[in-house]
Amino acid sequence: MSTTTSHTSEPDRPAEGPVRSARLIQNESTTEIPVHLLFRDDPDPAPVALKPAVVGRRHGTGEQPRLRRPAATHRPVPRVDPGLAERPARVLPGAAGVLAGLCGAAGCAAVSWWAGVLPPLAVEALRLPLTSGAGLGPAQWAAYAGAGALGLFGFGGLARGRTGRAWVLDLFGRYRGTVRRSGLLWVNPLLLRRRVDVRLRHWRSEPVPAADASGVALRVVVLVVWRVRDTARAVLGVEDHEAYLRECVEAALARVPVETPGGTRGPGGAAGETLTRLVAADAAPVGLEVYSVQPLRVEYAPEVAAAMNRRRIAALDAQHRASVLTSVVDSVEDTVTRLTMRGLVELDDYERKVLVKDLTVAFCSGRGETAP
Template identity: 30%
Template structure:
């Protein structure tokens, strides 16, 4: 079922017309009643009943019209409107809304238990689908958003374990786009448009939080050490090359090895080195 325009006219135009017709029909009825007056009585009764066809449409809202179980269309024009009084008019909001899920406990694709939550910004795009395709579209949005979040969390790791890997913590924009597509595909049947979906909370579960924090710290230390060693090797190579080119000192292989060892200890050490000055020998 797809949305279509429902029949309605401007209420400010319909009200004076109905007023004139109703007054004219009532004044035309003679007393005592004649046989010809029966048609005027029926006409006046229909005109009086037609006043129940007025309704108001607020900005960013719509009225879904039904009659005898059939969908007759949707009115989105704002202001005072008039339609057939036998239509049942159901109000539905087209405004932008937020849904924030609770903290869900799931496992990432590495099997690590994590806590994750999301915020989904959405609005009704097709009023007919929202009203007739699902029983309660607001409940449908919340349940399907949480289901999409669970599926996303199990598809990615919490953190990067391999090079060029997409992770929940390190690639927020990619994860947000993937979550938006996942939620939109689930809410398409309900006539809902997903404007934005993003992760609002992400953390390891308390029972493994300390262990995973130590793992992150160890990974950071190893990465830092790799950079330090890489820089130290480059500095040692540059020092030996410049000493050789400028002829400052001639070093044999044994002294080069000792110098390399000393420089690496100085450059890669955690603590500041204590210099030792060789003042020469007494003999």
């Protein structure tokens, strides 16, 4: 019997269509997005600046509140003419003015001798030759004017400079310089001189309105240590630099809370540092240098003084009573504990309460207090 082995050939597989290079995701709008683009590795991803989400908060929705930028709190800085700055003025030593004045006086005497109007006694004293003189003509008057002008300019420009004082020179409204030298000087007499005190100065103010951190009205007396650093800006930059400084102090006190009377840090504290910084910043553009602004005396305003004093006295009284009561309780506890530990008495709860009450009354009476 022969076994016939039949080789059954597998049916031919249908021809596959074109092979896709990448899988695709197709959405409802027939927009195809390659999958490999969603998961590709970018070696150097470009940074993307993300802005904070800004949404409006609606009650009960759980949405985040709207982000707001903080409002600008910078105050405008006072400015003056940038070209206005102190510079030294051109002056001469006093000897030059004295010499010019003497020359003018000698010239007047010589013209008088030339014109023949010099008294004989003066001619003999000066040992000048006698002359009939040419008389007072135009030439003599011109010589008189020149010699007199020289004498006036020489003697009229003499000035005495002092240490700690300065002159701001002004010619027809134009700044011509500052004189800080001391001794005998000659300054052009046509220049307008304005004396300025450049020494270190202290100013004690009158009671100025202020407020504490709670808004209670106060009256504060401050001590300001300052000096004029730039004379040109202090004299020409503002109308009155001393009044300007006072207004700066008042404006700073209106913005800075001051410690109430009897505070832990005293009348000054942190308020003095803040006041110094604010006043120095406001006064620097006008040539003033402020070293210190310290409150000396702080008191309540008259309209709230009576109420605040009663409140303060009540607080002090409550604090004193609390301290006395704490001391009494500690003494009673120590006494009862010692009596019990040494076995001097055996007390139940009722007797312990009675003993504590009696000891409290006794200790409070000894301290001048009434039993609670």
